Amino acid sequence: MASTSAAPAAGAASSLPDALSTLRASLPLSTGCWSDASGVSVESAKATHLQLSGHLFPRSTATRLVRPSAPDNATPSTAPQHFYALDDLVFASLSRDESYAAYLLAANRTEGMAGRHLNALERPRVLRALEQEGEMELSEAELQRRLEAPSSSTAPAAQAAAAPKRAYVPSPADAAFVKRLRTQNVEVVLRTRSHALRGPRAATGATADFASAHKALAPLLRGATTGGAQSAPASRAAAAPAAGQPKRRRGDPIIVLSNAPTALLGLSNLSALLGGGVYMPRSSGSSGETMLSLERPGLPNGLRQRFLVVDSTEALARLGAGGADPWERVVAVFTSGQTWQFKGYKWSEPRELFRHVMGVYVRWANDARAPSVRDWNVTELAVDRTKRHTDKQLVAHFWRSLDAWVARNKPDLAPRGAVEAR
Structure with missing residues (x-):
């Protein structure tokens, strides 16, 4: 084979x-x-x-x-x-x-x-x-x-070999331009990075003379220096409080309730719910108060806080001592959904009101939400009719929401130390 x-x-x-x-x-x-x-x-x-x-x-x-x-x-x-x-x-x-x-x-x-x-x-x-x-x-x-x-x-190489070489002839216009740059000395030669900040004067050796401007401004500069030195101690003395003068006491935050007869919370039963964690019907509490002092429970590290609670604009106006606006201290407004409640308020339109204060809407857990509150910026508290063991959870939710709102919008009304006198 x-x-x-x-x-x-x-x-x-x-x-x-x-x-x-x-x-x-x-x-x-x-x-x-x-x-x-x-x-x-x-x-x-x-x-x-x-x-x-x-x-x-x-x-x-x-x-x-x-x-x-x-x-x-x-x-x-x-x-x-x-x-x-x-x-x-x-x-x-x-x-x-x-x-x-x-x-x-x-x-x-x-x-x-x-x-x-x-x-x-x-x-x-x-x-x-x-x-x-x-x-x-x-x-x-x-x-x-x-x-x-x-x-x-190979084709481009052959074409390049066949093409005749021409001598380089510089452009007369370019040569004249370069000659003018060298003779007039207008080109800035950048030897270091500092040369870029000197401008065209650096190439000619000229320097800027600000002696006349300095001479004209010298009296003004001396007056500003001596006047400021003399007025500084006086201004610091005026700003410092006098010895022994008490500091201005910060007011307590205010809560405004609804005085509607159908409202679930009033002055008579607010302390039982927010202070004790148990809801009581309004009929079982006392009546006739115009203002209530509520101590905030459960604050850690010895902190304490008192709230003033009112249910009318008249009682709120009495809290504006010294011409101060009491609305600056209002942190929460309770509502049952009726718009007539806001007549006489600083902000009578609910949407605008609840941009400045925290809105709280209280209702029975088995009742439908009022249609009017759907567009309001409110925190909802749904109270159960019979399950009282759920009240503490509801109260804790309220205080957490209020603390967050105060810290975000009115931090000067946050809880203070227990050593501060009432």
Whole structure:
């Protein structure tokens, strides 16, 4: 068998036909197509050639099947890396009936094929191209045209070599401009970063003289210096309080209740709920008060706070001692949903009122919310009719909401230390 195949091998280098056409004519292939340089069949791992239709091809022969990334002027002889090698196509054709996983495993286990396998998208396209001509194939006519066309890398070099060299002639206008810059000394030479702050005067050596301006402003500067030094101690003495003079006492925060007969909370039962954590009906409490003093329970670290509670604008006006506006100390307004309650208030419109104070809407837990309060910025307290064990949770929610509102809007009315006298 070696003697019969040696003849084709002798003249293979000079008279080999087109590798792709020969491969198509040899389909279907067998494993006996792998051979050595003498044409003897060997294993694919040891093969250096491929014997197809009586012709012996080197296994690395580039075919006319173009890879996707090939440039437009590439040919198998000038850029073989952009074309599929013959052994890649043969290995893919021999394993065409196997799954891609089996083909990939066989390629990685075969010496010379590891890392050269076709990907999952290339493999079906290449197998179809082996059976019929398609867009992946570089036709023989196109191949001949590319071989006859000048190379893109050599054409510009040839044109550049053919172009005559011209001597550089500087522009007269540019030369005159540069000469003017040098003679008139208007160019600022930046030697350090400090030169950029000096301006065009730095190039000529001139300096700015502010002596006249300093002389004109000197009397004003002396007067401002001496006058400020003399008035500073007097102003500090005026700002400091006199020795022994008591500081101005801060007023207690105020809560305004609704005096509607249907309101769940009034002066008679507010202390029982907010102070003791138990709701009592208004009818069971005493009546006739105009103002109530409520001590805030449960403050930590020895803090204490007293609230003044009123249910009318007349009682509120009596809390404005010394001409102070009592509304500056109002932190919460309780409402039952009636808009007539706000007549006579500093802000009679509910939306505006509850932008300046915290609104509290109290209702029975099983009653529907009043339609009028839907657009008001109020904190809702829903009192259960029978479950008194839920009252403490309701009261804790109220105090947390009030503390947060006061800290955010009126921090000067926050709780103070227990050592402050009432």
